[in-house]
Amino acid sequence: MRSNDGRSFVPLHSDPARSRTLPGYIYSDPRVLDEERRRIFHKSWQLAGHITEIASVGDYITVDIAGQSVFVIRGKDGAPGAFFNVCQHRAHELLAGKGNVKSVIVCPYHAWAYDLDGSLRNARATTRQPEFDPKDYSLVPVRLEEMLGFLFVNLDPEAKPLTALVPDMIEDMKTTMPWIGELTVNREGERPEGEFGRLQANWKVLAENCLECYHCGPAHQAFVDLVDIGTYECRVYSNWIKSHGEVNHLENRAYDVAADAPVKVNSYWHMWPNSEFGLFPGERSLSAFSFSPLNAEETRTSGVMLTMPGAPLQKERLAYVRDVLWPEDEGICKSVHRGLKSLGYRQGRFVIDPQEPGLSENAVHGFQRKYAEVMGL
16 A cells, blocks of 8 residues: 555554554545445445434435435334335436335336335336236345434345444443433424535545544634533544543533533544434434545535424524534535645654543544454555
8 A cells, every 4th residue: 555655555553652544545546435335335334314204104214325325214014114215127216305105105217116115016017018027126125223213224234233233332322311212303403405415525534523622622612612621532442432521611602501401511422434423512412413425525414413302402502513613624624635635645643642532533543443444454
């Protein structure tokens, strides 16, 4: 493997304090992305949405997994199911976005119709066609698991169950948020179509930015007024990473937190490879989002905001995250992505300070080590 300037690649060290970072070309080479699709995205559990988004029979949501479209739908038996989003006739996509199809899925191209269990119900002008068995043209199912109300899909039929991969993360989220099972999707938290959905940077740049707060002091001054970086810490586990900090000031430059607010911590749970769950100080609510490559240099972000049933979102908090924190991170990620393509960039160095865990980049090192292992680097 080479570095940006053609020099030999220095493999990541097991000790983050002694380790260099991945070379820049890993973040923009289309050939690398092709390999990521095969080794990572088409073999890992991907966040599709939340169970409350498909509350009624026929409700569906769609998700793109590095170029593979999948939909999750609530069947007539009340159970959710997942399928590749492609008609078995001439490969037209069946569904878009989210909505309800009532009792049948109809392809908009030639009107082949499927039951909610994926079986072919009707194919126009085929009743007299020889050797045509509708059973041969059912939709192809995709593995589906529910975790804490979240719906995950996996294109790999041989993948380990999700609950077996992150049982400790599930327990930690339950302990931190004993009310998580009561949450429901809050539509106030949704952005207009197309907004917040496209980032001009590689997906790994966004992942790594979410896994350290070394940049928080220089780049997120309101955030460090809200969250005490002296208490901030990132812990690396086998398939997940947790970032956690306590409230700094109830009255701060981000948004004020009530003295009796039920949540006085900021926690992020990162689940390999590209799912994030975010808990902010204030009311009982949780954001969940994922980021998937559109191509080697663009990332699609999507997610949901959850609150207690009927509870409004704190407007000041929502405005801070949308209008301040995300634009700050967006600008960072764009600049880092451009810099990673520079011929003047070789391999960086992780900053690790045992006395300042909130300023250490051990979680980014953990993410890159996991990446290198899966990619065979």
